[in-house]
Amino acid sequence: MRYKVLPAALVDLSGIEAYVASNFGIVKAEEVHAKFFEIFELLAKFPLIGHVRSDVTRKPVRFFSDGHNWIIYKPGKPLEIQRIHPARMKLRRF
Numbered sequence: 001m002r003y004k005v006l007p008a009a010l011v012d013l014s015g016i017e018a019y020v021a022s023n024f025g026i027v028k029a030e031e032v033h034a035k036f037f038e039i040f041e042l043l044a045k046f047p048l049i050g051h052v053r054s055d056v057t058r059k060p061v062r063f064f065s066d067g068h069n070w071i072i073y074k075p076g077k078p079l080e081i082q083r084i085h086p087a088r089m090k091l092r093r094f
Contacts, residue, residue, distance in 0.1 A: 001078045002044035002078055002079065003040050003041070003043065003080070004078050004081070005040065006080055006081060006082050006083075008082065008083055009072075009081045009082055009084055012083055012084035012085070013036060013084055016036075016069065016086075017032060017033055035066070036066075036071075036084070040079075040081055043064060043071070043079055043081075044079045047073075047075035047076075047079055048062070048075065049064065050062030050064035050071075050073065051063050051064070053091070056091045056092070059074075061073060061074045061082060062074075067087070068087055068088075069084050069085060069086055069087055070083075070084070070085040070086075070087055071083075071084055072084070
């Protein structure tokens, strides 16, 4: 397994998909779901493309933006998708 999506990130993803489905339809929500998993594969292949955000955390995680969300992940084998945070909301320290 090249990556794993942690439970908190699955909750985040479900919320995003529910929002998209209710506002833009099931087909768009399925496209969003597929796009996230394409990004997860990309991150697993190139784990250092994200940014370190020492202003947000001292944890060994990186941040990757898809334009709408921050994907917070920990490089490693497997790479861990830890959270998915809306870009429109301020990132809180953790």
